[in-house]
Amino acid sequence: MISLSSKSNLLEQDTYHYELQNVPEPNLYRDIFPFSEVPKITFNHRHVPIDMPQDIFITDTTFRDGQQSRSPYTPEQIAALFDFMHRLGGPNGLIRQTEFFVYSKKDRKALELCMEKGYSFPEITTWIRASMKDFMLVRDLGIKETGILMSCSDYHIFKKMNLTRAQAMEQYLEVAREAIAAGLRPRCHLEDITRADIYGFVVPLVYALNELGKEAGMPIKIRACDTLGLGIPFPGAALPRSVPGIVYGLRVYAQVPSELLEWHGHNDFGLGVANACTAWLYGSGAVNCSLLGIGERTGNVPLEIMAMQLASFRGSDCGMDLSVISEIASYYEEELDYRVPPMTPFVGRDFNATRAGIHADGLLKDKEIYNIFDTQKILNKEVSVAVTNVSGASGIAYWINHRFRLPKEKAVSKTDPLVVKLKKWVDEEYEFGRVTSISDEEMLACIDMLEPGRFV
Numbered sequence: 001m002i003s004l005s006s007k008s009n010l011l012e013q014d015t016y017h018y019e020l021q022n023v024p025e026p027n028l029y030r031d032i033f034p035f036s037e038v039p040k041i042t043f044n045h046r047h048v049p050i051d052m053p054q055d056i057f058i059t060d061t062t063f064r065d066g067q068q069s070r071s072p073y074t075p076e077q078i079a080a081l082f083d084f085m086h087r088l089g090g091p092n093g094l095i096r097q098t099e100f101f102v103y104s105k106k107d108r109k110a111l112e113l114c115m116e117k118g119y120s121f122p123e124i125t126t127w128i129r130a131s132m133k134d135f136m137l138v139r140d141l142g143i144k145e146t147g148i149l150m151s152c153s154d155y156h157i158f159k160k161m162n163l164t165r166a167q168a169m170e171q172y173l174e175v176a177r178e179a180i181a182a183g184l185r186p187r188c189h190l191e192d193i194t195r196a197d198i199y200g201f202v203v204p205l206v207y208a209l210n211e212l213g214k215e216a217g218m219p220i221k222i223r224a225c226d227t228l229g230l231g232i233p234f235p236g237a238a239l240p241r242s243v244p245g246i247v248y249g250l251r252v253y254a255q256v257p258s259e260l261l262e263w264h265g266h267n268d269f270g271l272g273v274a275n276a277c278t279a280w281l282y283g284s285g286a287v288n289c290s291l292l293g294i295g296e297r298t299g300n301v302p303l304e305i306m307a308m309q310l311a312s313f314r315g316s317d318c319g320m321d322l323s324v325i326s327e328i329a330s331y332y333e334e335e336l337d338y339r340v341p342p343m344t345p346f347v348g349r350d351f352n353a354t355r356a357g358i359h360a361d362g363l364l365k366d367k368e369i370y371n372i373f374d375t376q377k378i379l380n381k382e383v384s385v386a387v388t389n390v391s392g393a394s395g396i397a398y399w400i401n402h403r404f405r406l407p408k409e410k411a412v413s414k415t416d417p418l419v420v421k422l423k424k425w426v427d428e429e430y431e432f433g434r435v436t437s438i439s440d441e442e443m444l445a446c447i448d449m450l451e452p453g454r455f456v
Helices: 075-089 105-115 132-140 154-160 165-181 198-216 243-253 272-281 303-314 324-334 357-365 375-379 392-403 417-431 440-450
Strands: 002-004 011-013 057-060 095-100 123-128 145-149 185-190 221-226 261-265 286-289
Touching (some): 075 095, 075 303, 075 324, 095 105, 123 132, 145 165, 154 165, 165 185, 185 198, 198 243, 243 261, 243 272, 261 272, 272 286, 272 303, 286 303, 392 417, 392 440, 417 440
Parallel strands (some): 057 286, 123 145, 185 221, 221 261, 261 286
Antiparallel strands (some): 002 011
């Protein structure tokens, strides 16, 4: 059968319907994942089209996956972070949802505090075990959607669950039916998808879930979970690691609409952000993130970075308040006693700081030369300079102008007598073996000694 596509305006063949391959032995892709060696990146040179959805958005797992690698948040801290997400996502709900545990009294207290705020976005959802008892618990709390774990690689099906693919598939479909019967929208978490048989198990399962949702009149969401961070964003990469290939298979052959498709990535191989961007590019409506990327092992995809990527893709902030990112970083450090690595993009103390004198000289002439964008305007964070043995007079002059917020007409230059004396002192410090940068407190004390009261 052929039909005219309203999207491509071309005659297209109906997609092939993949059937479950109920193999007797697990397919562990040992040639790709030998375990005793670094996993292999393989290519088959099959390219699928970029298919960016009209609407792309972010979902959050800070209070679920993000709590699995740190001390649990208090209900009050969760409520404060929920406020930050609401403000960051803006009135258009670019941060569409966030998920909660519901098992302990503390979990339910946090959920209640957030529900009382009455925000449309982020929508509150949950993550539960696949049991009718848990379904009823969530429904009684007034939640409309819940995540359900559906492990999809043979590593999990055969080795962890001791099931066949057919048994696992039937179990997952039954769980989805029970969720629907309880009045809940299922969000199916396809765990370990980057080690799964995409066309032998994943696509047939998702197609069946999709058909079940159509019959029930309730859309079923699909979350593709790169549980071990094995996804590869490169065009022409082979399955099961190919992010373009996975998203294409789910979109075209399992017929999952973009608005119901979500990518959940980890950063084990440093490709978390690249994979999330790729998922958007090839048709996933949502990418699942956590604040500061805090999550299992090396972490999840950082929410604040994907907010920046969304603005980059769309050419505007789309109503997001990106300055909230700096407030979130301050809250983690000051209220949660969490040390944000100083070089972390957008949230680290030194993400827009420079130590090189040649860079500082450029900043003195024009901040645009060595700053990624107007960080003061967008993130409410002025570009800074750390004084070291390579800062030179330009770096010291910039530090003074920045520290004391001197207007252009009062700004000091690198030839100012105070700057010359400070440079002499800094040089002497390093000549006598110093290896650390000069602290702000030391700089202020030296200025007060050399020219007391100048900047009062």
